[in-house]
Amino acid sequence: MRRLTWYSFVRLFHRIKDNLALVTSFRHLWKTNRPLVVLVGGMALLLALYTYLLLIIEGNYKERQKLLIAIRNMADGASLLNNQRTMHEHKERSSNFPIITMAPFPIDGDRIEWQPPDCEPRQNFAFVKVHKAGSTTAQSIFLRYGYVHNLTVMLPGGKNPASFSWPNLPSPGDAYPVSGGVYNILTHHARYHPETLRARMPPDTIRLAIMRHPLDHLKSMFNFIHLNTKYNLDPMNPIQNFLENLTDYAEIDSKFYDGRSPTRNFQSFVLGFDQMKDFGDEQIEQQFRDRTTEVPFVMILEHLDESLVVLKRLMCWVLTDILYDWTARNYRRFYYKSSSLSQLAIDNHHKWSSIDYALYEHYNRTLWEEVRKGGKDFVLELEHFRMMNSKVNEHCRIDPKGSRSFPATKWNAAWAVDAQFCRQLRQERFIWDWKLSMRQNEKIRRERLNP
Ligand SMILES: *[C@@H]1O[C@H](CO)[C@@H](O)[C@H](O)[C@H]1NC(C)=O
Ligand SMILES: *[C@@H]1O[C@H](CO)[C@@H](O)[C@H](O)[C@H]1NC(C)=O
Numbered sequence: 001m002r003r004l005t006w007y008s009f010v011r012l013f014h015r016i017k018d019n020l021a022l023v024t025s026f027r028h029l030w031k032t033n034r035p036l037v038v039l040v041g042g043m044a045l046l047l048a049l050y051t052y053l054l055l056i057i058e059g060n061y062k063e064r065q066k067l068l069i070a071i072r073n074m075a076d077g078a079s080l081l082n083n084q085r086t087m088h089e090h091k092e093r094s095s096n097f098p099i100i101t102m103a104p105f106p107i108d109g110d111r112i113e114w115q116p117p118d119c120e121p122r123q124n125f126a127f128v129k130v131h132k133a134g135s136t137t138a139q140s141i142f143l144r145y146g147y148v149h150n151l152t153v154m155l156p157g158g159k160n161p162a163s164f165s166w167p168n169l170p171s172p173g174d175a176y177p178v179s180g181g182v183y184n185i186l187t188h189h190a191r192y193h194p195e196t197l198r199a200r201m202p203p204d205t206i207r208l209a210i211m212r213h214p215l216d217h218l219k220s221m222f223n224f225i226h227l228n229t230k231y232n233l234d235p236m237n238p239i240q241n242f243l244e245n246l247t248d249y250a251e252i253d254s255k256f257y258d259g260r261s262p263t264r265n266f267q268s269f270v271l272g273f274d275q276m277k278d279f280g281d282e283q284i285e286q287q288f289r290d291r292t293t294e295v296p297f298v299m300i301l302e303h304l305d306e307s308l309v310v311l312k313r314l315m316c317w318v319l320t321d322i323l324y325d326w327t328a329r330n331y332r333r334f335y336y337k338s339s340s341l342s343q344l345a346i347d348n349h350h351k352w353s354s355i356d357y358a359l360y361e362h363y364n365r366t367l368w369e370e371v372r373k374g375g376k377d378f379v380l381e382l383e384h385f386r387m388m389n390s391k392v393n394e395h396c397r398i399d400p401k402g403s404r405s406f407p408a409t410k411w412n413a414a415w416a417v418d419a420q421f422c423r424q425l426r427q428e429r430f431i432w433d434w435k436l437s438m439r440q441n442e443k444i445r446r447e448r449l450n451p
């Protein structure tokens, strides 16, 4: 054992010595005959690579052969592939539309096939995009509508790509010029300004807006521009602290947001009102009557689906026009969102934002009058819209590149959601802006070339 170990050690020693000699002789060869070494080494390397590739190709070839044989066997047999597809289709048909077969219709002998509306779709509209009121979701519906129907959208051409001279009134030259100079759609931030609409849009333009409950709007605004810390409010309940001591904050608040108040009658301000006035004011009440006549319908965020179905009927659109992305845009959580408020705080807010409350209550009332007018048919259509919107959202989340078809119903023609629709459903504003401006500029360019 011991001798063996000793002997192995001696052998190892000699091997190292030999290898060292080999290495030094290699070094000698490298020094004296570099081109030859490179040539031989390179050839050896190439040979190794070639062998390796051959092995891979051979392996793949065998695999492919096996696959081909398997497929041929399947095709020869009971045409398994075909069977799979029909089974899949069958499963789709039986599982996808349970609600349709369960839905409580036909009612009063209504037919199931879709009846196209016997009115012309309204395609000229100005949407007053009220900040912090869910207006981005609505805007994405309008941008998609404009793009898909080849309409001309007014795009901001000033410093801010998202708005027209905000927070000032729109001014001449703040919109990208278009061929003909008339726009079908306004849906970017702009204060409501009838003169601008008359100058830039066709006379039959429908005016729309969206609002939310003034108190929720206040909370959202607080969180958006961090008023709780900027006004140095009680961190436990900043909204209550603010509303209970309004007189202390009125001064700083009145100029806080680009020289404006971020809290007082803010939604009315976007709708063109003087935010520092109160609802009892003679001039404000006249303006209120004018405004509610000019803008007969405003969507209500708390009742968005109802609002969209009313919108669809008002505009004579089809159901696919109002589908929207469920991932709420700009949705934010913050700790004081659901803090309870004292009666004093609530009452103070009513006085502070009295125009907002008057407008909100008016438009919520008119919305529900429309809903009631629609009767049972409205309820069924709303239910169908919600079901379809949830299926489309689900499809676009799980299989955004695939497609899924929907049969005709009383409320929609046969339709298929596809990859393009899924992409458009959640497309951001700046992408729409870019696509629309390319198209609109191209039109101008072509007209300049062949006048
Ligand atoms: C919009 O324009 C494209 C290209 O010119 C055309 O293929 C399409 O049918 C148009 N769509 C509508 C709704 O007019
Ligand atoms: C403001 O309101 C709070 C209640 O939220 C109250 O405790 C406090 O005394 C009021 N006054 C000032 C100056 O903060």
Ligand SMILES: *[C@@H]1O[C@H](CO)[C@@H](O)[C@H](O)[C@H]1NC(C)=O
Pocket (backbone or CB within 6 Å): 213, 302, 364, 365, 368
């Ligand atoms: C809007 O009006 C309806 C009907 O009067 C009412 O049920 C609903 O609560 C109101 N919505 C809000 C958010 O106040």
